[in-house]
Amino acid sequence: MSRKLKLGVVGTGNIFRSAHLPAWLEHPEIEVVALCDVVQERAQKLADEHGIALVYTDYRELLRHGDIDAVDICTPNLYHSEVAVAALKAGIHVFCEKPDAVTPEKAQEMAEAAAANGKVLMTMRNNRFTPASQYLKQYINEGHMGEIYTGRCGWLRRRGIPGKGGWFTTKELSGGGPLIDLGVHYIDLALWMMGNPKPVAVSGATYCKFAGTDLSDSEHSQFGEKKEEGTFNVEDLATGFIRFDNNATLQIEFSWASNVQEEGTFLELRGTKAGASLVKGELKLFGETAGQLVNIQPIMGNRTVDAHGEHIKHFVQVVQGREDPILIPQHGVDMIKILTALYQSAELGAEVRL
Incomplete structure (x- = not known):
């Protein structure tokens, strides 16, 4: 077993508690060390339940902790790219709840930040x-x-x-x-x-x-x-x-x-x-x-x-250098391009070329 990875979490709502947290807690190579949520009471309650020492309300403070290997992002969709890019630039691997971003440009920024900093970026595709x-x-x-x-x-x-x-x-x-x-x-x-x-x-x-x-x-x-x-x-x-x-x-x-x-x-x-x-x-x-x-x-x-858990295990394997990723950032960029174009087509009432 490789050394344990220290995990920080940004967003501790229902999707994190029900679908992500059990897998992280059960993984022998993961130590959840910090939680961040704009609702401090929500993060603090979870931290108290699981013996997690650090609680933040600003993700920037979490990223400045200096001893975090990876972050799990479970915020509202708008903030996925903002937090991911900041984490990647800080030299931290990123696992993110879907969707990758809300615009193709933001998804591209995430992909470029991952490549430039040599870090793993993976967005939940549990299916x-x-x-x-x-x-x-x-x-x-x-x-x-x-x-x-x-x-x-x-x-x-x-x-x-x-x-x-x-x-x-x-x-x-x-x-x-x-x-x-x-x-x-x-x-x-x-x-x-x-x-x-x-x-x-x-x-x-x-x-x-x-x-x-x-x-x-x-x-x-x-x-x-x-x-x-x-x-x-x-x-x-x-x-x-x-x-x-x-x-x-x-x-x-x-x-x-x-x-x-x-x-x-x-x-x-x-x-x-x-x-x-x-x-x-x-x-x-x-x-x-x-x-x-x-x-x-x-x-x-x-x-x-537990398909969510299986994806999280795969993420850890990739970070630890034992598996090649079956999901790469470009898949996320292409996905958000498709979704954005579908919305544009619905507004225009016409086909949109990509």
């Missing part, structure tokens, strides 16, 4: 680390699907608006609604499976039809802090179409609220040798063998995997 995703990626890499030429993906919630009235639904702070919140997950997964083709054009549409409802049937609506009479100036549904330089295409659909039967995620890929369907984590493959059409359902076993 790459589920057993089904790992299996499908290997299946594709072995050539079983042939050329993947089109696909569709989405995450639809019936009623699952997070932190209504707070930063999630305030465009200045979040960058948008479900497209940037949920789309980053499954668009990334689709692009990764397709070999990260270069996007060349997008067409998007956004809608806001449920800003007046307080109904919820999704556990995900518990993220963020609701504010009565707060701001809601983002979409609750986004649809779109992405075209790539190899003529492949991808259809997308993401909602926090829409009249569908139930919440669900899906990724569908169509290749010349086989197709794949990943719905609510269940993987099925469709092809032909010995002159007959066949359906295949891999036996994944009963493994329960």
Whole structure:
């Protein structure tokens, strides 16, 4: 085992407490030494619970601590790039909750800061680390699907608006609604499976039809802090179409609220040798063998995997020099370019070229 890495945390809200913290605490090569949050009481309570000595309300003070190897950023989206660039320039590795940034320019600044300072920059893409995703990626890499030429993906919630009235639904702070919140997950997964083709054009549409409802049937609506009479100036549904330089295409659909039967995620890929369907984590493959059409359902076993934790383990392995990253900063830059162009297309009512 290499020496322990000392970790500082910026942002101690629900996503950190529920999805990041358990993995950091369980990792034998990580020591959480400092927490930072603009709500001091929130960070202090967490520090007291886990014996963490240092608590800050200003991330700059945390970065000046001088004995931190890596930071985990779980702030509202607007501040991801600001904190990441400052940390990278201070010679500190960065793990960041998605999305990478709220503009392509800010994502590019992050990538350039990582390269200039020789530090690891990685943004949460936990869906790459589920057993089904790992299996499908290997299946594709072995050539079983042939050329993947089109696909569709989405995450639809019936009623699952997070932190209504707070930063999630305030465009200045979040960058948008479900497209940037949920789309980053499954668009990334689709692009990764397709070999990260270069996007060349997008067409998007956004809608806001449920800003007046307080109904919820999704556990995900518990993220963020609701504010009565707060701001809601983002979409609750986004649809779109992405075209790539190899003529492949991808259809997308993401909602926090829409009249569908139930919440669900899906990724569908169509290749010349086989197709794949990943719905609510269940993987099925469709092809032909010995002159007959066949359906295949891999036996994944009963493994329960914390995908967030698996990504954090991978980050540590990369920082310690034992693995090559499966996610590089350029993937984040490309992602934010796609999302930004989809929003621009929705405003213009026309296709946007990249």
